[in-house]
Amino acid sequence: MSESSEVKTFQPLGQFTLPPTPADETIRRFAGDLWRTLRRETEDPFISDDSLRVATKRKLNRIVPPPACGPLLAEMHATFDQWSRDPEPIHWMQLVVLPPCDHNHIVSTWAKQAGHTIVEAPERAVILNGSEDISLPEIEGDGVVVIPRLEDWFIRHRNGLRLLRRLLDRLAMLERHCVIGCNSWAWGYLEKIVGADLVLPVGVTLQAFDADRLFAWFTELVESGVAEGKIFRLTTTGEDIFARHSDGESANSEFLTTLAARSLGVPWVAWHLWRSSLRVAPKDNQKIAKQFPDEEALWVAQLDDFHLPKNHVSNALLALHALLLHNSLTADELSIVLPSVDESNLLVALVAAEFVERDGDAFYCSPTAYPTIRQALADAGFPLDRL
Amino acid sequence: MQNESSEAIDTQQATAMATNTVADGANVVGAANDVAKDAATAAANQSGKSSSKASDEAVQLINDWQDISLLQIAVIVVGVLVTIAIIRRLLPFLAERGPSQLRLYLLAAVPIIRLLLMTLAVVWIIPIVFNVTFQNFLVIAGGASVAIGFAFKDYVSSLIAGLVAVFERPYRPGDWVRIHGDYGEVQSVGLRAITIRTPADDIVTVPHLYMWQNNVSNSNDGARTLMCIADFYVHPDHDAAALRGALRDVVMTSAYLEYDKPVLVVMSEEPWGSHYKVKAYPFDMRDQFMFITDLSVRGKEAIAEIGATEVTSPYTAIEKTDSPPSMTF
Numbered sequence: 074m075s076e077s078s079e080v081k082t083f084q085p086l087g088q089f090t091l092p093p094t095p096a097d098e099t100i101r102r103f104a105g106d107l108w109r110t111l112r113r114e115t116e117d118p119f120i121s122d123d124s125l126r127v128a129t130k131r132k133l134n135r136i137v138p139p140p141a142c143g144p145l146l147a148e149m150h151a152t153f154d155q156w157s158r159d160p161e162p163i164h165w166m167q168l169v170v171l172p173p174c175d176h177n178h179i180v181s182t183w184a185k186q187a188g189h190t191i192v193e194a195p196e197r198a199v200i201l202n203g204s205e206d207i208s209l210p211e212i213e214g215d216g217v218v219v220i221p222r223l224e225d226w227f228i229r230h231r232n233g234l235r236l237l238r239r240l241l242d243r244l245a246m247l248e249r250h251c252v253i254g255c256n257s258w259a260w261g262y263l264e265k266i267v268g269a270d271l272v273l274p275v276g277v278t279l280q281a282f283d284a285d286r287l288f289a290w291f292t293e294l295v296e297s298g299v300a301e302g303k304i305f306r307l308t309t310t311g312e313d314i315f316a317r318h319s320d321g322e323s324a325n326s327e328f329l330t331t332l333a334a335r336s337l338g339v340p341w342v343a344w345h346l347w348r349s350s351l352r353v354a355p356k357d358n359q360k361i362a363k364q365f366p367d368e369e370a371l372w373v374a375q376l377d378d379f380h381l382p383k384n385h386v387s388n389a390l391l392a393l394h395a396l397l398l399h400n401s402l403t404a405d406e407l408s409i410v411l412p413s414v415d416e417s418n419l420l421v422a423l424v425a426a427e428f429v430e431r432d433g434d435a436f437y438c439s440p441t442a443y444p445t446i447r448q449a450l451a452d453a454g455f456p457l458d459r460l
Numbered sequence: 461m462q463n464e465s466s467e468a469i470d471t472q473q474a475t476a477m478a479t480n481t482v483a484d485g486a487n488v489v490g491a492a493n494d495v496a497k498d499a500a501t502a503a504a505n506q507s508g509k510s511s512s513k514a515s516d517e518a519v520q521l522i523n524d525w526q527d528i529s530l531l532q533i534a535v536i537v538v539g540v541l542v543t544i545a546i547i548r549r550l551l552p553f554l555a556e557r558g559p560s561q562l563r564l565y566l567l568a569a570v571p572i573i574r575l576l577l578m579t580l581a582v583v584w585i586i587p588i589v590f591n592v593t594f595q596n597f598l599v600i601a602g603g604a605s606v607a608i609g610f611a612f613k614d615y616v617s618s619l620i621a622g623l624v625a626v627f628e629r630p631y632r633p634g635d636w637v638r639i640h641g642d643y644g645e646v647q648s649v650g651l652r653a654i655t656i657r658t659p660a661d662d663i664v665t666v667p668h669l670y671m672w673q674n675n676v677s678n679s680n681d682g683a684r685t686l687m688c689i690a691d692f693y694v695h696p697d698h699d700a701a702a703l704r705g706a707l708r709d710v711v712m713t714s715a716y717l718e719y720d721k722p723v724l725v726v727m728s729e730e731p732w733g734s735h736y737k738v739k740a741y742p743f744d745m746r747d748q749f750m751f752i753t754d755l756s757v758r759g760k761e762a763i764a765e766i767g768a769t770e771v772t773s774p775y776t777a778i779e780k781t782d783s784p785p786s787m788t789f
Binding site: 229230231234235261262265266267391394395410411412451452453454455456 | 558559560561684706709710712713714715716717718719720743744750753754757758762
């Protein structure tokens with residue numbers, strides 16, 4: 074078993090190392106739109122993206138099936154298994170800080186798989202209408218209790234903040250195995266605003282998904298899905314991105330290295346970016362059939378660059394920042410936590426630009442746009458997350 | 461005896477020969493002295509000519525018109541002016557569109573680069589126009605000091621203050637300053653004056669001269685943020701601890717808040733009620749007025765939620781009369 078396929082454990086906060094960006098990718102991104110445009114014009118791709126079809130969501134789900142959390146569930150088991158069976162642990166609480174845009178609810182899923190008690194946050198409507206006497210969920214008892222998402226407690230509202238302080242006070246006195254999940258943006262906020270780091274122990278987080286980890290995970294994914302036997306070729310060079318050397322190591326990791334850097338080491342961001350780059354060749358494409366007669370190729374296009382709409386950028390960033398802090402918000406909830414009194418069509422524009430996705434009434438940041446959002450927030454001086 | 465006489469003759473001859481040799485030596489020395497005198501005279505003459513020539517050059521302040529290349533001067537002036545104009549537009553352009561962290565550095569570089577370019581142009585042009593000697597420098601400095609003393613005292617004082625301001629940095633482009641009652645963002649730092657844009661979108665030009673004798677209040681001093689204060693005036697009959705906590709939460713939940721800076725809610729009792737000051741920093745100082753507005757709006761909600769009442773000063777209506785105001789000529 075290679076090192077990359079071993080089950081890793083989570084690591085303490087502060088040790089999350091961003092995967093390195095290849096030099097040419099760095100130059101390419103710095104050069105800006107004009108340079109990119111010129112480069113594309115002068116390049117002669119192996120196969121033009123225009124001649125390929127974008128795969129449907131149903132087809133993508135068959136080729137690269139969800140969930141997008143990869144080996145993280147196994148890693149959580151490996152991290153907390155021994156601790157959860159210790160009757161008198163050094164720390165009764167464990168804090169898990171994960172990057173945002175986790176639509177797989179990893180901590181909840183792990184808790185369900187392990188049979189732990191899950192304590193969900195009160196409904197946001199209850200928090201909004203609540204006063205001092207709003208009751209906290211019951212957390213006393215035996216076994217492991219899991220509070221999967223602190224960001225669900227409507228933390229950037231006065232009522233939510235007050236409720237969260239009461240929860241932290243209760244947790245400080247709790248002598249029960251307790252795992253608390255929180256996304257990195259919400260944790261960065263709670264650390265400073267309510268001093269949550271004084272109550273909760275040092276958090277743990279996943280190890281960044283670099284090219285090797287992505288290679289191991291994606292290889293396992295494609296070999297277990299209906300894509301088994303298909304070859305994933307780059308549209309620019311025609312190379313197989315999952316080709317191996319004789320020792321089993323990745324032969325062509327440039328794409329995966331770029332993907333790891335672009336996704337900031339976040340597995341679900343990498344997974345969504347990869348899926349969004351997959352293309353299907355038209356059935357009557359004779360050129361491909363001649364060159365690769367005995368195989369069915371899936372094509373991997375260049376990773377898309379996202380650009381914020383040029384107008385109303387500051388309001389858009391405020392909205393995106395609020396969404397990252399809360400994981401998801403309805404339009405009404407968003408208007409409560411935002412200072413702006415205008416821009417009623419802002420969410421619609423952000424959905425159209427694929428920065429925001431919608432699930433019923435809830436809006437949340439798109440994983441594929443997350444790296445761009447984070448960079449834009451950093452450029453604008455917003456307080457950032459910490460991993 | 462014969463031998464003795466012959467020896468005497470030899471001695472005389474030898475003495476005569478010695479005498480002749482000494483005489484010859486004296487002649488040589490005399491000749492050498494003559495040469496030296498001639499050389500000294502020639503050198504003295506040459507020195508006199510040189511000092512006379514230098515004296516003539518010292519009197520000539522400006523080079524001959526034939527030697528002054530007006531085209532070269534024009535190229536230098538135009539080149540420097542164009543470069544300055546480009547920098548004055550390019551750097552603020554980049555500052556507005558680049559990362560927020562670089563904004564103040566780019567803006568602050570504008571006056572320094574302009575000063576360096578202008579200094580370069582002056583140093584380049586002076587030898588073309590003027591005959592640069594120490595004597596000329598004294599002559600020009602003397603004349604200039606008289607002219608400056610009488611005619612351009614304030615102007616030059618502003619220029620010197622401008623030079624001091626570039627290095628002492630009491631204000632930089634992008635800073636928010638209050639000078640002589642005007643508060644606003646420093647738009648540009650020129651050699652003679654600065655321009656600030658007030659919140660009312662007025663451009664105010666303030667000569668550097670003010671810096672000598674007036675206070676310059678700089679709210680951010682080169683930092684990306686500055687303290688904002690929202691005031692609340694509340695009737696004294698309320699739960700002060702609860703309101704203080706509520707106002708603190710108002711700040712903590714603001715979208716503009718810089719987490720890493722302190723948040724303070726201070727209160728003082730006044731004869732007319734309780735005065736709360738909420739002090740905090742936005743992450744970008746350009747949001748300062750929106751930040752204060754956000755704090756004020758949500759602070760009012762918090763005050764109402766805990767059952768307190770805001771107070772206002774008595775309003776004195778202006779008396780209206782039916783007749784128009786009389787005018788006296």
